Amino acid sequence: EWTPGHVVDDLVATIREQVGEDRVLCALSGGVDSSVAAALVQKAIGDQLTCVFVDHGLLREGEAEQVEQDFVQATGVDLVVVDARERFLEALAGVTDPEAKRKIIGEQFIRVFEQAARDVVHDRGDEEHPVKWLVQGTLYPDVVESGGGEGAANIKSHHNVGGLPDDLQFALIEPLRTLFKDEVRQVGLELGVPEVIVWRQPFPGPGLGIRIIGAVDAERLAILRRADAIAREELTRAGLDRDIWQCPVVLLADVRSVGVQGDGRTYGHPVVLRPVASEDAMTADWARVPYDVLATISTRITNEVEEVNRVALDVTSKPPGTIEWE
Numbered sequence: 001e002w003t004p005g006h007v008v009d010d011l012v013a014t015i016r017e018q019v020g021e022d023r024v025l026c027a028l029s030g031g032v033d034s035s036v037a038a039a040l041v042q043k044a045i046g047d048q049l050t051c052v053f054v055d056h057g058l059l060r061e062g063e064a065e066q067v068e069q070d071f072v073q074a075t076g077v078d079l080v081v082v083d084a085r086e087r088f089l090e091a092l093a094g095v096t097d098p099e100a101k102r103k104i105i106g107e108q109f110i111r112v113f114e115q116a117a118r119d120v121v122h123d124r125g126d127e128e129h130p131v132k133w134l135v136q137g138t139l140y141p142d143v144v145e146s147g148g149g150e151g152a153a154n155i156k157s158h159h160n161v162g163g164l165p166d167d168l169q170f171a172l173i174e175p176l177r178t179l180f181k182d183e184v185r186q187v188g189l190e191l192g193v194p195e196v197i198v199w200r201q202p203f204p205g206p207g208l209g210i211r212i213i214g215a216v217d218a219e220r221l222a223i224l225r226r227a228d229a230i231a232r233e234e235l236t237r238a239g240l241d242r243d244i245w246q247c248p249v250v251l252l253a254d255v256r257s258v259g260v261q262g263d264g265r266t267y268g269h270p271v272v273l274r275p276v277a278s279e280d281a282m283t284a285d286w287a288r289v290p291y292d293v294l295a296t297i298s299t300r301i302t303n304e305v306e307e308v309n310r311v312a313l314d315v316t317s318k319p320p321g322t323i324e325w326e
């Protein structure tokens with residue numbers, strides 16, 4: 001009989017047998033797959049596991065805290081947080097081309113993670129118990145046909161073991177490789193992973209960096225972060241989280257339009273709401289979010305985020321549009 005409890009027991013036993021006394025490393029992204037994989041390995045081998053979380057500064061409001069505080073509290077995991085926000089901002093300065101942004105973010109991520117991995121190997125390992133294993137949140141659909149799944153695709157390109165230097169060779173543990181997404185969520189709940197993480201919608205590895213159309217800087221990130229937080233809060237309040245696949249909020253940072261507020265003329269930026277319905281992100285339809293919810297989001301964003309004076313709705317399906325704007 002399939003129950004999350006049985007699955008956890010089986011997987012824990014397998015991990016213990018596989019790993020023995022060795023030390024294990026895991027890259028946490030804040031997403032469902034890496035979090036549940038980490039929680040499972042933590043349950044199996046406790047503080048033989050060290051997790052590394054790279055804060056690239058392109059996260060949404062509250063996400064770093066969800067990992068640093070809530071996840072650690074729920075699982076007791078040994079966590080190393082690398083604050084790489086400055087480094088990413090410097091590398092991205094002035095860059096507007098979407099592919100260039102993705103490439104820069106991916107490269108910086110690998111470099112920061114490599115350094116953190118070296119430090120963990122140095123600080124946590126010893127000759128008898130080397131850091132020998134790397135946890136990956138690969139799911140069954142990714143095993144069957146690689147590519148596609150958001151979390152795993154991200155892990156593959158960002159934490160690719162083949163891309164690590166020769167002095168860091170890890171064997172892989174992929175504890176979720178027999179599971180589907182909904183099973184991973186059940187296992188996560190069973191393990192006490194916070195619900196905000198277990199039910200998290202897809203979020204791209206390059207984060208808010210590809211939702212600012214134009215160059216990325218700290219001020220623009222702060223604007224987008226506030227607008228995005230309001231949209232997410234209202235969609236959650238309306239009970240729509242599980243009906244929509246995700247709702248990117250996109251800042252058109254190089255566009256300005258004239259508005260009016262109080263007695264004054266404004267000249268601010270538009271944001272675009274991109275709510276989509278989808279089964280697998282390969283195709284998507286724009287989600288019919290009720291008008292009153294859209295109205296509340298629009299009113300709140302333009303009232304609360306000074307730099308934004310216009311809210312637009314993206315009503316394009318995929319294809320021809322992709323879900324993200326970059």
Ligand code: XMP
Binds near residue numbers: 206
């Ligand atoms: P697109 O924009 O291609 O997005 O329609 C499809 C799904 O994939 C997510 N996405 C990414 N996920 N790394 C990721 O882990 C990425 O670089 C990336 N780009 C897009 C996107 O949010 C959507 O769910």
